[in-house]
Amino acid sequence: MIYIFSVLPLISAFLIFIFGRIKENISWIIATLCSFILLIFSFLTIFSNKVLVYTVGGWKIPFGICLVVDKFSSLFLIVINLITFLSLIYSFSYMKKYDRLYFYYILFCLLLAGLNGVVITGDLFNFFVFLEIASISSYALVAYKGGKEELEASFKYLILGSIGSSFILFGIAFIYGRLSTLNMADISNSLEFNYNKSSIIFALSLFIAGLSIKTALVPFHAWLADAHPAAPSPISSMLSGVVIKVLGVYGLSRLIFNIFGFNYNLSLILIFLGTLSMVVGVLLAIGQWDFKRLLAYHSISQIGYVVLGLGIGTPMGIVGGLFHLFNHSIFKSLLFLNAGAIEYNIKTKNLKEMGDLSKVMPITSNSSLIASLSIAGIPPFCGFWSKLFIILAAFMANLKLAGFLCILVSLITLASFLKVQKYAFLDKTNKNFQDIKEVPFSMVFSMSFLAILCILVGLFFPLVKDYIIEPASNVLINGKDYFKVILN
Amino acid sequence: MGIYFLCLVLFSLGVWCLFVKKNLIKKIIGLAITEYAINLFFILLGYKIGADAPILEKNNLSIVSVDPLPQALILTSIVIGLGIIAFSVSLVMRLYEKYKTFDINKINNLKG
Amino acid sequence: MKNNGGMSIIVKRITRITVSLIFLFGVYIMLHGHLSPGGGFAGGVIIALSFIHLVLAFGKDFAFRYFNKTLAFFLEGLGGILFLVISLLGIFIGGIFFLNFLPKGSPFNLFSSGIILASNFAIFLKVGAGLFSIFIALSLYRLSEKE
Numbered sequence: 001m002i003y004i005f006s007v008l009p010l011i012s013a014f015l016i017f018i019f020g021r022i023k024e025n026i027s028w029i030i031a032t033l034c035s036f037i038l039l040i041f042s043f044l045t046i047f048s049n050k051v052l053v054y055t056v057g058g059w060k061i062p063f064g065i066c067l068v069v070d071k072f073s074s075l076f077l078i079v080i081n082l083i084t085f086l087s088l089i090y091s092f093s094y095m096k097k098y099d100r101l102y103f104y105y106i107l108f109c110l111l112l113a114g115l116n117g118v119v120i121t122g123d124l125f126n127f128f129v130f131l132e133i134a135s136i137s138s139y140a141l142v143a144y145k146g147g148k149e150e151l152e153a154s155f156k157y158l159i160l161g162s163i164g165s166s167f168i169l170f171g172i173a174f175i176y177g178r179l180s181t182l183n184m185a186d187i188s189n190s191l192e193f194n195y196n197k198s199s200i201i202f203a204l205s206l207f208i209a210g211l212s213i214k215t216a217l218v219p220f221h222a223w224l225a226d227a228h229p230a231a232p233s234p235i236s237s238m239l240s241g242v243v244i245k246v247l248g249v250y251g252l253s254r255l256i257f258n259i260f261g262f263n264y265n266l267s268l269i270l271i272f273l274g275t276l277s278m279v280v281g282v283l284l285a286i287g288q289w290d291f292k293r294l295l296a297y298h299s300i301s302q303i304g305y306v307v308l309g310l311g312i313g314t315p316m317g318i319v320g321g322l323f324h325l326f327n328h329s330i331f332k333s334l335l336f337l338n339a340g341a342i343e344y345n346i347k348t349k350n351l352k353e354m355g356d357l358s359k360v361m362p363i364t365s366n367s368s369l370i371a372s373l374s375i376a377g378i379p380p381f382c383g384f385w386s387k388l389f390i391i392l393a394a395f396m397a398n399l400k401l402a403g404f405l406c407i408l409v410s411l412i413t414l415a416s417f418l419k420v421q422k423y424a425f426l427d428k429t430n431k432n433f434q435d436i437k438e439v440p441f442s443m444v445f446s447m448s449f450l451a452i453l454c455i456l457v458g459l460f461f462p463l464v465k466d467y468i469i470e471p472a473s474n475v476l477i478n479g480k481d482y483f484k485v486i487l488n
Numbered sequence: 489m490g491i492y493f494l495c496l497v498l499f500s501l502g503v504w505c506l507f508v509k510k511n512l513i514k515k516i517i518g519l520a521i522t523e524y525a526i527n528l529f530f531i532l533l534g535y536k537i538g539a540d541a542p543i544l545e546k547n548n549l550s551i552v553s554v555d556p557l558p559q560a561l562i563l564t565s566i567v568i569g570l571g572i573i574a575f576s577v578s579l580v581m582r583l584y585e586k587y588k589t590f591d592i593n594k595i596n597n598l599k600g
Numbered sequence: 601m602k603n604n605g606g607m608s609i610i611v612k613r614i615t616r617i618t619v620s621l622i623f624l625f626g627v628y629i630m631l632h633g634h635l636s637p638g639g640g641f642a643g644g645v646i647i648a649l650s651f652i653h654l655v656l657a658f659g660k661d662f663a664f665r666y667f668n669k670t671l672a673f674f675l676e677g678l679g680g681i682l683f684l685v686i687s688l689l690g691i692f693i694g695g696i697f698f699l700n701f702l703p704k705g706s707p708f709n710l711f712s713s714g715i716i717l718a719s720n721f722a723i724f725l726k727v728g729a730g731l732f733s734i735f736i737a738l739s740l741y742r743l744s745e746k747e
Binding site for chain 2: 129143146158163173
């Protein structure tokens with residue numbers, strides 16, 4: 001039954017294609033229903049004790065494609081489907097001013113199908129095909145509004161994303177040429193015997209380059225600052241909260257921990273990329289006056305935290321990295337939805353033109369305050385615990401410079417978000433917005449749900465850690481032994 | 489070994505064209521050359537010297553054939569490349585309508 | 601333009617013959633996808649080329665009487681849904697997604713190898729209609745005057 005995660009969004013995309021022209025709201029109903037069913041299914045995958053393996057078409061394991069859902073995949077499935085469901089509810093009111101909405105919902109369902117397919121597959125070329133489906137849908141969604149800046153941002157994103165995908169395909173070609181198999185478990189088995197051949201090392205470096213472009217780590221981050229602000233706001237929250245994590249961090253983790261095996265050189269590469277992204281991201285973000293561009297630069301910095309946590313390699317570091325990934329998708333999506341709500345009312349993204357919104361838009365300003373405190377790492381919100389794990393893991397692994405930089409970057413993030421709060425919500429010296437009301441109910445529902453989730457995950461973090469994060473990190477820590485389960 | 493090196497040269501040529509040329513249409517052609525170079529490399533991996541095409545015929549049922557699996561995979565990859573090129577051409581057409589130029593140095597509205 | 605759109609009369613005369621030949625060739629390549637090179641994607645591209653040939657030779661107004669935009673959209677959606685239905689039917693008949701459940705006759709026949717023929721047909725519809733829609737969208741796009 002695992003195939004339903006990828007097949008149901010495809011069915012709903014084709015149903016919207018046929019029925020969406022008749023009435024306006026049918027496309028929203030079909031898409032939200034599909035997303036809600038998948039959300040329930042993804043919560044059900046936590047409760048199974050063993051790894052779910054499904055062979056497509058009945059062909060046996062090295063010859064056919066197999067779908068694998070283990071606890072690492074179920075963490076990502078929860079993140080994807082939760083944020084998709086809330087973004088779809090948000091886009092009911094936000095997208096009402098655009099016409100021909102059925103194209104938007106078709107692309108959204110195709111994006112969901114691609115993202116779900118990336119995390120459930122157990123075959124390397126199938127991973128590439130689903131990665132391309134998700135990427136092309138996101139290129140089209142960034143250019144959805146059709147204005148000058150959106151087209152330029154989408155073109156930049158398209159060119160850089162296609163180069164990344166070409167590198168990944170090149171890496172797959174090298175692996176197939178040397179090992180003549182494409183199944184992930186089989187590759188992990190064969191790599192124990194011939195690891196030091198130069199073609200395998202070249203394939204690994206091509207994979208890291210291609211997947212780092214998708215994750216927007218620092219030398220490869222040029223597309224993110226233009227693409228995330230130019231998209232419509234629910235798509236920005238999906239892009240920043242889900243897509244760069246699923247295509248990038250999931251791909252890197254599967255390849256480095258489960259297939260190739262973690263060793264000292266890979267750890268150094270990940271720590272270096274993570275620290276560089278952290279520092280450069282937040283330094284670029286301080287001077288920004290465009291709200292969504294500031295949030296996009298902070299995304300680069302927080303993904304640097306996640307990659308640093310994964311690169312440290314100790315159990316506490318991996319738990320911290322994955323917990324920060326989970327938290328970041330919650331509060332960064334909330335921040336982008338807040339920016340969309342402000343834009344819906346005032347039609348501007350510039351921080352200098354906003355001011356004194358905390359009285360007329362109470363729910364937006366309160367949820368934005370919760371998200372800002374959470375991203376800066378203030379207890380008891382969820383961001384504090386995950387950053388604490390990463391900093392403790394850095395100091396225990398004797399990486400004193402990285403740990404010190406984590407604390408410094410966290411302070412600069414706090415300063416940057418205090419600036420946002422002052423200029424956007426609390427600045428009484430600017431023009432008065434007395435005739436603005438709160439945004440419609442569907443947008444309020446999504447924002448308040450995410451804010452409540454921020455508080456709950458922060459207060460009950462041992463529950464979240466034991467049931468969702470810790471089994472996921474066990475998959476990565478067991479490394480190459482994990483795939484031996486599948487071959488039986 | 490020489491033919492794989494030539495595929496890598498073609499790939500580098502495509503990437504060079506993508507970076508250096510200023511016209512948007514030439515950048516799309518560079519992207520197309522890059523993708524086709526990788527497809528060519530993948531198919532050439534399955535070649536065996538002196539082998540036939542992997543098609544069964546009625547009179548000889550046991551032939552030595554080249555590897556048919558990369559050919560099926562590359563069919564998918566060519567379709568993906570077609571989709572990307574079609575989308576990028578339509579994007580370039582709308583960019584021309586908004587900015588009235590194909591020169592990438594003049595299309596820099598997003599800064600900072 | 602003379603002759604209400606399209607090209608000269610020699611081209612129109614030849615096109616009447618070649619369009620049907622190209623159509624037949626595309627259908628042949630699709631149907632024999634499991635026996636010889638080709639299959640759904642190659643057949644779909646050739647079919648799209650035959651309709652583009654019609655548009656180029658006769659002009660947009662004449663060709664759109666026989667194959668217009670709504671028909672292209674409908675066939676594209678139909679091809680996608682047909683492929684999904686074929687793959688889901690494997691669950692109801694055999695219990696596994698994407699199972700090969702149609703009878704596999706003897707080799708080298710036209711009706712051998714199960715669902716490959718049906719999925720070739722679905723891909724043929726989708727690719728043909730899709731490429732024709734791309735051509736229509738790119739070539740008949742008018743620059744808007746108010747902007």
